[in-house]
Amino acid sequence: MTTPRRLVASISLALVFPAPLATQQSPFTIEQVMGAPFPDELTAAPTGGAVAWVFNTRGARNIWVAAPPDYAGRVVTAYAEDDGQEVGDLRWTPDTRAIVFVRGGSPNEKGEYPNPHSLVAGVEQAVWVVPVAGGSPRRIGEGHAPAVSPKGDHVALLRRGQVWWASLADTLPAEQLIHARGTARSLRWSPDGSKLAFVSDRGDHAFVAVYDVATKTLRFLDPSVDSDADPVWSPDGRRIAFLRNPAGAEGLPFTPQRAGQPWSIRVAEVASGAGRQVWIADSGPGSVFREVVADNQIRWGAGNRIVFPWEKDGWTHLYAVPVDGGRAALLTPGGFEVEHVRMSPDGATMVFSSNQDDIERRHIWKVSVSGGPPTALTRGADLEWTPVMTGDGRGVAFIRAGPRMPPRPVILLGPGGGTPRDLAPGAIPSDFPEAALVDPQPVLFPAADGMTIHGQLFVPRGIKTGDRRPAVIFFHGGSRRQMLLGWHYFYYYRNAYALNQYLASRGYVVLSVNYRSGIAYGMEFREALHYGAQGASEFNDVLGAGLYLRNRPDVDPKRIGLWGGSYGGFLTALGLARASDLFAAGVDLHGVHDWNIEIQNWVPAYDPAKQAEAAKLAYESSPLAYVKDWRSPVLLVHGDDDRNVQFSQTVQLTAALRTQRVDVEQLIFPDDIHDFLTHAHWVAAYEAAAAFFQRRLGRTP
Template sequence: MNKAAIILLSLILFSVCGFCQPFPIKSVLSYPFPSQLVSSPSGSKIAWAVNEQGKRNIYTATAPDYQVMKLTSYNEDDGQELTSLSVSDDGKWIVFVRGGDHGGRDGGPVNAGSSPVAPKMQVLSIPFAGGKTITIGEGDYPVIAPNSKDLIFSSGGQIKIAAIDGSSPAKNLFYAKGNNSGYKWSPDGTKIVFVSNRTDHSFIGIYKDQSTPVQWLLPSFARDHSPAWSPDGSEITFIRTQGLGRETDSILAKKHQPWAIWTANVITGEGKQIWKAPTTIKGSYPSIEGGANLAWAAGRIIFSSYEDGWPHLYSMDSKGRNRLLLTPGNFVVDNVKLTQDKKTIIFAANTGKDKDDLDRRHICKVSVDKGDMKPLSGGLGIEAYPVIAGDGEQVYCLSATAQRPLLPAVLQDGGKIRLIGEELIPADFPLKHMVIPKHISFRAADGQLVYGQLFSPKNPLKSHPAILYVHGGPQRQMYLGWSPMDYYSIDYGLNQYLVSLGFTVLSVNYRLGLGYGYDFHKPLNAGAQGASEYQDIKAAGEWLSAQAHVDPKRVGIYGGSYGGYLTALALGRDSKLFAAGVDIHGVNNRFSANTAEAKAPAPDATLAAKIAQESSPVSYLKTWTSPTLIIHADDDRNVSFSQSVDLAKRFEDKNFEFESLVIPDDTHHWMKFSNGVKVSEATAEFLKRKLFGN
């Protein structure tokens, strides 16, 4: 057989078998996803929720053997999430919420399964040792009392109280105007502090009993929030930010968002400001997970601040003196937890011995009164969401690698990790077929350094297609391994599947994302103010196109949410670079007449509206020629379904052929496993068909 014939036969075989990937997409998404990891305030016991192909249940494990025990028996892929897990102080009860979408702006009931019977959001309890699940009532965000007998929860903006064992029905604890949240029991369980949100201002209130009026602490025209009790229950610390008013300053200019920390005496009601954030842009209230992470530790008040360009932990005494930077360095601090004795903080950070730890998370600890930060984990894995046992002996976290999905784990001496529940990973999960992504970086047109993870096929074909994956958020950061967030773990699995098909995949961490400092996280002229972050997307596409073995004419793109927005912008602005794309519940129009009217008093309102329009994908329909698949669920609580309705209508008016997938009744987060699989399959099939041509 001559050389030409061999090449022809190879092409024929690839066209037939090139997509006979070693595993189906469902298998790589069938991992048991753990979340809501909590520890018992007493002993060494943990509980967590597990999503097993849409069947969400609660599991427990206890030292020293950590034998996994399944407590609940929810056996349907019905889209009902489990959240707000907590364990009573005596270790005998677990309380949780079933239902809702807590990742959306409206956390109310979800009917992703299109059930004729409307689902509810319910607070439930179950004995830690196992037994019957008890329905406490409809509501959200339960908090167990120190006596381990009662709990409070939110219902319709008011606070209810109930017996944890269901022996007495839930009833309104008290009435307070506004939407009441952020409630916490006093250390002795005799009082409750809460936040009364009244739209443009909010108060800190203390409830004692039915015969005592609610005590309002230092009420003002501001928004007070994040209250925390002193260890002895005599004082409250809280954060004060400005009240909401009509914006009359420039829309486009960066503005400082002032905030301060206050304390108040619970007995006298007297209080004062003990610390004020620097009046700089970086000193603004930190827009990170946990916000300022305010807590009253042993003899110190701890909080997070972005003032030095990185979100770090600080502590000071109760008078605001002797402030200490606890976590110096160029890294992010998140998942912050205070130990039971209130002397130590544990947290996750993207720092370690390996230079690529920039794109990982490891667990660290630091004392509340000195900068003695110490790593508790390291290596090539991802560790996040730490908790510490009630006895202070063990630290737990969620652990993943580039190949193994997330599992609960015990952190042992020397940074060793003991996995819990490894047996829950299905036998057909394609662990051995997972590739290990490589950390890369490159420059955008304006010189900005951009980061990413490159997934390469194990046996790449010459001149094969490539895919650019764009995460949402946009404040998220993708890692060199499975994400500890459910939504992005699905995308990580899809990227692994696309690699198995023969694509090279680049996951890009563009400016606006967390992990690389304030200036990267909060860039100039981003989003509706100029979409400067799109430069990173274009640079990523050009970088991919220039790689050996990649066909520059067959580079595709996909992303969801903010990633959908940037995908649409890429297809509209640069169809010659991006040959096809999938816009998953993206924001396609950043401008509306109502927005302009609301901003009318601002001196640059007209200019801001013009820039917002220019930052919108719908402004580039004339140059949008690449094949496009639009995907959206119509109960989306994060990005309005109307964004895709509008784009589809514009395409139809233009006679531009496009494809679509609509998911009735589900939300932004694919609450049903089957819908997550359907979306991933549709994305992969579309990109395969358009870029491989079969």
């Protein structure tokens, strides 16, 4: 393992490298189970059949490509260090000869870029371009969110909320293209490359704007007091469709929102700026917009049909409506949720992942934008996500994983489907412990208030009748997440799944809990009453999980621990604070400990003094409100440049627990963020967690 360059901890380095248990030798290390490269950013070339993705291999992030006919993946960049610098926002040039990308993370509110190695020379977030055939990347300029012109001559990008652009034909520096009020986002070129649409966010409202390259003029489309988003061009470049969310519709974050003022879809004429409403959501369920994972939330499909997500029936589905208006047609009926969505190059087909007929997994489906039953492209015990149709329309590429086999990019060729072809078959290291992993089992258990909760149970091998093992409960973050019966599509939860497998290999019974306010079980489960800052009703699920394990014959009821990160850290802390008699110890990674502080992180205008009733309930829903009842030891892990959960939350909790004489251990990563940017920090955190549980919950048989 690569040791972090700066590591502050109140635990000794011996705990970061725990000795094997005397009575049960682990068949693999945390380094090994986290050693497979993680694929992400899968994208298809605009023409031909090539695809590209990013492999994160022990912290070294590189772009790979695979092209027909052999689809043999190869690397096109050569970054070799676990340097904490992200690679993403991949954009093909129209001629498919190069890929534009971003290297480096986004700045915090002070404008500081994430620098987890504390490099004194500093770091940046910049746009680069690299030839697909090979060669060194060329820096285009500081910024992010690149949008390559269909003409292939320029790339637009965002820098400090303003629109810049640079030539792809020469090495002249990028220059600011538009000087405008507000914060720009969602850059969208017109089909002919003559105009650039974007969203101008003004705080309590947002406009869709169009910049004309030839005349150097800016026009706002159908402006209002509302917040417009996700512009999409018509194929002829004369109109733009976009979403409109009504002013004042957003409630406080981390509270249930089952209904609100309805959102709508509008279409505007680019030449005049005049707009009209094409469709509006019904009141009640679905009136609050629910997004999917897509490059744009609405798409202009074949036959002039707008495709969009809606949860009218309480499930996130795809619908289509004619551009001229009319009733929305449901494309994906059933009790399941659509998640990762892409449109085919010809606009006739949507490819997507969902949990249809398999609620604890993801599989790939396709459906015509004109309607008809969806067709399954994958089934079985594996999981598949992020589908993209190739530019020539002959294949669908996606990421595939299993309960043991880690995620890897594959492609399904031909109209008849068949067996997916692995795009990088040699990428998995030879020492990856696939054979030593266990298959998690789906379980259902009652929460303390009777609600049925889903989970995955990792049962260690070799348990004999009469064995009473220590157990650990894992809570994901989000809370808009779902853990699955296999490796996860988020890097953060790929890592969490690895630790759960490692703990099972060490003899722990591990329960991963999909608590209320998570996704994939419908709107009412996700928008659970009194969840989060409005009552912390998820604590019922924490208690239910503990009681479920306590009543299992293979679990020692006095040795049950908790762990989780972010929202999962909140539930870990809440469980320890309110039920130390049930939970013996916990590992809390960057958890929320006071909802009033966390809400201000997302809504700066939130003033607890002016919303006294909501603030009182938010505090009573927080672990800090129950710290006087907290007795169980805890390991706190946090990066002090966290932009999601303020580092002050861990500072505040530590001080409060010390006053109560609770045994607190800490592992702090200076200059790292919420989702640790270095592989070394992830390994250090997880090895410290495993050692903590070994000492606090005792040895396994």
